Amino acid sequence: MKDEKGMRVAIAAARRGLKSGGGPFGCAIFRHGKLVASACNRVVKTNDATAHSEVRAIRLAGRKLGTPFLRDCTLYSTTEPCPMCYSACHWAKIKRVVYGSFIADAARFGLNELRIPAEKMKRIGYDKIELKGGVLREECLELFKGWWASGGKPY
Amino acid sequence: MKDEKGMRVAIAAARRGLKSGGGPFGCAIFRHGKLVASACNRVVKTNDATAHSEVRAIRLAGRKLGTPFLRDCTLYSTTEPCPMCYSACHWAKIKRVVYGSFIADAARFGLNELRIPAEKMKRIGYDKIELKGGVLREECLELFKGWWASGGKPY
Numbered sequence: 001m002k003d004e005k006g007m008r009v010a011i012a013a014a015r016r017g018l019k020s021g022g023g024p025f026g027c028a029i030f031r032h033g034k035l036v037a038s039a040c041n042r043v044v045k046t047n048d049a050t051a052h053s054e055v056r057a058i059r060l061a062g063r064k065l066g067t068p069f070l071r072d073c074t075l076y077s078t079t080e081p082c083p084m085c086y087s088a089c090h091w092a093k094i095k096r097v098v099y100g101s102f103i104a105d106a107a108r109f110g111l112n113e114l115r116i117p118a119e120k121m122k123r124i125g126y127d128k129i130e131l132k133g134g135v136l137r138e139e140c141l142e143l144f145k146g147w148w149a150s151g152g153k154p155y
Numbered sequence: 156m157k158d159e160k161g162m163r164v165a166i167a168a169a170r171r172g173l174k175s176g177g178g179p180f181g182c183a184i185f186r187h188g189k190l191v192a193s194a195c196n197r198v199v200k201t202n203d204a205t206a207h208s209e210v211r212a213i214r215l216a217g218r219k220l221g222t223p224f225l226r227d228c229t230l231y232s233t234t235e236p237c238p239m240c241y242s243a244c245h246w247a248k249i250k251r252v253v254y255g256s257f258i259a260d261a262a263r264f265g266l267n268e269l270r271i272p273a274e275k276m277k278r279i280g281y282d283k284i285e286l287k288g289g290v291l292r293e294e295c296l297e298l299f300k301g302w303w304a305s306g307g308k309p310y
Contacts, residue, residue: 048214049223049247068204084242092204114280125269
């Protein structure tokens with residue numbers, strides 16, 4: 001399947017999250033071209049600092065597939081995964097991670113903590129995950145703009 | 156309070172986890188000297204690759220305190236946090252992280268993926284979290300030995 005298809009599902013998840021007052025992030029996990037799970041950021045709503053969209057999608061996918069290990073899965077994230085989410089992808093044995101905007105883009109909107117790029121995490125962690133950034137980046141940047149315009153701010 | 160007190164609660168959590176077939180890891184979170192939450196690793200039991208003891212304790216503590224932000228809290232972990240758990244501590248705004256055995260110790264028992272030390276994560280992430288390792292290290296190493304002797308293996 002085309003990566004744009006997966007990213008559009010992640011963008012839709014982010015939009016749902018924005019509508020309910022969440023952060024401008026969304027994620028979708030596909031396996032053999034089929035959607036397994038999608039999620040938005042729900043840190044504040046659920047009082048869970050780990051409830052980034054990628055971590056939530058990984059949890060949902062594990063529950064759905066009946067295994068913590070999401071081999072053969074591709075994870076689509078509207079923004080480059082933070083080190084927590086990158087590492088969660090590693091532990092979940094996800095094959096590919098595709099993202100839209102970059103950590104440096106997020107930083108321009110004030111989201112500038114723990115800015116360790118995924119490629120750096122891969123290199124220093126001797127990891128094998130496949131990474132691809134910049135897919136539908138402009139649409140993903142629009143999420144930040146919408147969030148910013150509606151008064152969004154980093155915690 | 157003394158750090159040994161917190162670590163003993165984390166060790167007890169790890170022992171509970173080992174008894175139910177989990178990995179040799181435990182965690183406890185204290186606030187102003189009072190226990191807020193403790194947890195063991197439950198990755199396989201719950202089909203959740205993110206269910207490391209630290210992530211689970213952070214989620215439980217957030218639910219208990221009614222906020223994702225665990226300011227003024229100290230997290231005790233039987234082993235140096237992996238990059239996922241280190242970053243989860245950052246996002247949860249935890250003040251101090253105290254651990255027993257080191258990532259290099261875990262590697263000797265075959266747990267040798269994504270070996271990025273917490274001090275390195277702190278440095279490259281320009282983070283401020285206080286770190287202290289080696290508290291009750293010998294007792295924490297016993298957890299690995301027990302797990303290893305009972306046929307434990309990395310996934």
